[in-house]
Amino acid sequence: MKTVVFSGTTEGRIFSKELAALGADVLVSVATPLGAEEQGSLSGITVHCGRLTPEEMADLLKGADLCVDATHPYAVDATKNIAAACKTAQIEYHRLLRAESPLPAGSMVFQSAMHAAEFLAGTQGNVLLATGAKELAAFSRIDPARLFPRVLPTLDSIAACEAAHIPHKNILAMQGPFSYALNRALMEQFHIRFLVTKDGGAAGGFAEKAQAAQDMGAQLVVLRRPAENGETAAQILARCKEALGWSH
Structure with missing residues (x-):
């Protein structure tokens, strides 16, 4: 199973490594050299570095079975472009959510x-x-x-x-x-x-x-964090296991 993970975040790095450990072929897309440096190298993971247009995202998604958007919660434009690219490429899309923080009194x-x-x-x-x-x-x-x-x-x-x-x-x-x-x-x-x-x-x-x-x-x-819908890492990993033929 080939999965494209749009990352550059802590949760994206953790998720991509967990997915590769399951035996998936993972392509991680990061926008900057710093993101690539943080991602590091690991068997089963290929890193693509550079900002992409929606059209370039759709090209990157060709041949993939699934796409996971693990970009930053405030990267609204990136999420919109990734979702649109998945629609164009007809690839299954999942948004990985980062849990919100309780705000202290007086904030x-x-x-x-x-x-x-x-x-x-x-x-x-x-x-x-x-x-x-x-x-x-x-x-x-x-x-x-x-x-x-x-x-x-x-x-x-x-x-x-x-x-x-x-x-x-x-x-x-x-x-x-x-x-x-x-x-x-x-x-x-x-x-x-x-x-x-x-x-x-x-x-x-x-x-x-x-x-x-x-x-x-x-x-x-x-x-304020932009409102969005998505899933936890555990939920998306369960879907990936299903696609890989793993039993729950």
Whole structure:
């Protein structure tokens, strides 16, 4: 059985390895070299690296029996394109969901980065942006000197920070997920009053960020997760076992 897994996430890496262990032929598609590096190499798994158009996704799916979308919960466009490509290629599609996190009392929740930025523009104090480089433009109305973006250590991420006029001393280029101790240390070091994050669940280290914010007396600002339908890894693996002829 050939399965294509669109990944670049912790749960995608775990799922693809579990699937390969069952004897499936797994093709993992990741958007960036960093995603390929994290995926690593394993028998039964082939990695395709590079961003794909919906048409290229459909080509990649040719000959596959099943497709699993394990992209990030906030990667709405990617999920839409993958689902459309599966429809075009007439491939069975499954969306792997990441469990949501319970939000601590006192959390401020906004529909988008833009809405969060509107609120922050009327406040004072330093802001730790743990929302990724792609969201930086939304915070352009806030004094860059207040912003401390935590971004991936890639040239594209640094370039996005520079385009947003973030002072170099404010750029925190590192790869997560991060421990409670590191989150707290960064907030203490840079006198953070607001922590802006997505609900990345356990895989994204959400609880460690939330606890650090609470203990440092900082306001937790959460970008609402897009609503979606899907299945757990266990449910999709059961379907894969069925396709492979395994008994439950």
